[in-house]
Amino acid sequence: MKLNIGIIGCGNIAKSVHLPILVKNPDIKAVFISDTDARALENIGELFGIEKNRRFLDYMELLDSVDAVFILTPSHTHYALVIDCLNRGKNVFVEKPLCMTPDEAQSIEKTAGDTGLIVETGYNLRFMPQLKLAKKLLKKGHIGRIITINGYYLAEAPYLREDKSFYLDPEKGGGVLMDGLCHLIDISSWFADSSIEEAYGFSGTYDDLPVENIADISIKFESGVIGHLQALWAPLSEYLHTETLKTLRIVGDRGVLTPAIYSGKINEYRAGKGTHTIYPENMDLRNPMWALNRSYLEQDTTFINHIKEGINNINKVKESILIIEILDAIKKKKAYKR
Numbered sequence: 001m002k003l004n005i006g007i008i009g010c011g012n013i014a015k016s017v018h019l020p021i022l023v024k025n026p027d028i029k030a031v032f033i034s035d036t037d038a039r040a041l042e043n044i045g046e047l048f049g050i051e052k053n054r055r056f057l058d059y060m061e062l063l064d065s066v067d068a069v070f071i072l073t074p075s076h077t078h079y080a081l082v083i084d085c086l087n088r089g090k091n092v093f094v095e096k097p098l099c100m101t102p103d104e105a106q107s108i109e110k111t112a113g114d115t116g117l118i119v120e121t122g123y124n125l126r127f128m129p130q131l132k133l134a135k136k137l138l139k140k141g142h143i144g145r146i147i148t149i150n151g152y153y154l155a156e157a158p159y160l161r162e163d164k165s166f167y168l169d170p171e172k173g174g175g176v177l178m179d180g181l182c183h184l185i186d187i188s189s190w191f192a193d194s195s196i197e198e199a200y201g202f203s204g205t206y207d208d209l210p211v212e213n214i215a216d217i218s219i220k221f222e223s224g225v226i227g228h229l230q231a232l233w234a235p236l237s238e239y240l241h242t243e244t245l246k247t248l249r250i251v252g253d254r255g256v257l258t259p260a261i262y263s264g265k266i267n268e269y270r271a272g273k274g275t276h277t278i279y280p281e282n283m284d285l286r287n288p289m290w291a292l293n294r295s296y297l298e299q300d301t302t303f304i305n306h307i308k309e310g311i312n313n314i315n316k317v318k319e320s321i322l323i324i325e326i327l328d329a330i331k332k333k334k335a336y337k338r
């Protein structure tokens, strides 16, 4: 069975990530696209060879033709689009964050449960080869028992983009909480194999941006593991691909794993065995985008395969909800306690 896929939102992430993957996927029969901006619609249509009769200004017009949608619009629009698409019987991939508020997140969970349709959120770090390898090593007890998990996530979106898009609008999901910290919460919970039960954090701006560009939280997982996560927007492009400002550090009682988020490598220390650098299998060391590109490819392919195989893991929605609840508490300057 081949699938028809609808794209809602033909902006940066559609163009640079999802469309290049989806137009080549052998399980996809046809891609339909929509964007409220006629110019974006035409540009993407021409770039990816999508026929004019598969391009729509109103996403409602493509829903009858597709099995699933990729919602790739500014974050404040996700909620209404997810609910609408579920109610029209479509499986949903939605870029992170799932939505803006805990109420919206719970409403999505209910509608997903009622309809039995798949909802997956774009937390692509879980598909990065080096982070998958780190997870496998942690499970095997490679560094003993986990004591603490720390994460640093540098991004530059608002500094690099000429159009700035929604990233600088606090009402539309702009700011580093929804852009970067959400990724760290997701990946650290995955490594801990546990949910966060307490979080205390701060967010603010170190210059005159209208949204927060630095966020920092201390977390405690149900398992007892304690951690610390920091997300930062700064114009430090030369540093972006280094292991210093975009990295995770998991400390165990028998060693330390430091997987880089971009470069694809892992530095490890193991008691009695010293320090080593390890790489995921078949890594292309010459391509700094290798791990990132692999993550997006596997993420999108997994969603397509889940539809084909009828695999629906509602826990993924629950995990996305927890992230929204924690971000909401930080925004409101409150402690998060489950």
Ligand SMILES: NC(=O)c1ccc[n+]([C@@H]2O[C@H](COP(=O)([O-])OP(=O)(O)OC[C@H]3O[C@@H](n4cnc5c(N)ncnc54)[C@H](O)[C@@H]3O)[C@@H](O)[C@H]2O)c1
Binding pocket: 008, 009, 010, 011, 012, 013, 014, 034, 035, 036, 037, 040, 059, 072, 073, 074, 075, 077, 095, 096, 097, 122, 123, 124, 165, 166, 178, 179
């Ligand atoms: N997982 C990741 O690594 C990652 C990276 C970047 C962005 N994102 C997420 O992807 C989403 C989009 O980000 P972007 O940078 O591509 O934004 P963008 O501004 O470049 O593109 C968004 C597009 O959506 C269109 N749009 C808005 N409302 C619409 C509607 N109702 N119907 C159809 N089209 C509509 C806009 O006209 C625009 O073309 C955001 O939620 C962002 O957080 C995720």
